[in-house]
Amino acid sequence: MKILLNNQTLSKTLAPFNDIGFVPTMGGIHKGHISLINRSIKSNKKTIVSIFVNPKQFNNLKDFKSYPSCIKKDLIILKRIKKLDYVYIPKFKDIYQNNKKSNIKIEKKYKILCAKFRKGHFEGVLDVMNRLTKLIKPKNIFMGKKDFQQLFLIKNFIEKRFHTNVIGCKTIRNRNKLALSSRNFLLTKKELKDVEKISKTFLNLKNKIKNTNNINRFLQKSKRDLEKFFNIKIEYLENRNIKNLTISNKYKGSKVFLSYYYKNIRLIDNF
Ligand code: AMP
DSSP states (O other), rough: OHHHHHHHHHHHTTOSSOOOEEEOOOSOOOOHHHHHHHHHHHOSSSSEEOOOGGGGSSHHHHHHEEEEEOOOHHHHHHHOOTTOEEOOOOOHHHHHTTOOOOOOOOGGGGGOOHHHHHTTTTHHHHHHHHHHHEEEEEEEEEEEGHHHHHHHHHHHHHHHHSSSSSEOOOOOOOOTTOOGGGGGGSSHHHHHHHHHHHHHHHHHHHHHHHOOHHHHHHHHHHHHHHHHHHHHEEEEEEEETTTTTTTTOSTTEEEEEEEEEEEEEEEEEOO
16 A cells, blocks of 8 residues: 655556546545445555545534544554555645635535535535546545435536546444444544434434325424434434435435534434
């Protein structure tokens, strides 16, 4: 595994290859990231992982500063993946140097879910993905369905502009079914147990909504119940069509999306 620390080495190293699989991350590497990397290794001749905590996608400075990324630890984990070729760890200037301000906008119809609660977040995400894709020129980008709205917006954006496929990969969960997330590293053992209970209750909604007529009305009531029972603040609990993200009361072809604050930590999930 070769570590690439700037754009010059990146371009030089990748120049001979046209079958590159790319896994963008913000570090805090866990088994969710590793599953994306393994997917890429299976489908591409070369695989590159990036670690870049993109300040432009944080709408909250405190959240940015406390983001749990530790390069040293991450590299130890990544080195164990025998067939991983490259790790790209750019500096801010590598990504944003001699580049005009971005004018990327999210369509109004998509200012829902996380876009509604994290102003400017996806504009920052699309901007950095645009820049990373220009630099790396991957054939495939592998992203998690855990961040479904992110995957949806990036797929729409990137596949229109580049000869690159954006491939959604399944959510990896721990043995208690909690979706893995770098933000879980911010939790104590006891807090992790609490969050696992919330996650279990959330996933149990799946059976409950199967035969419900008005799913979203049911979810609104569940939202209030969950907030009260677990003493959490839920931003959204909504059933939406997976093709266009509009509100849906059908079980088929939809997903239930959840975002909540446990103490100060924002967690998301979907099924
Ligand atoms: P992040 O480092 O949180 O920006 O995530 C980098 C990539 O890993 C994104 O495509 C995420 O959707 C994906 N990812 C994060 N958590 C998981 C998970 N539990 N299972 C699968 N993919 C994940």
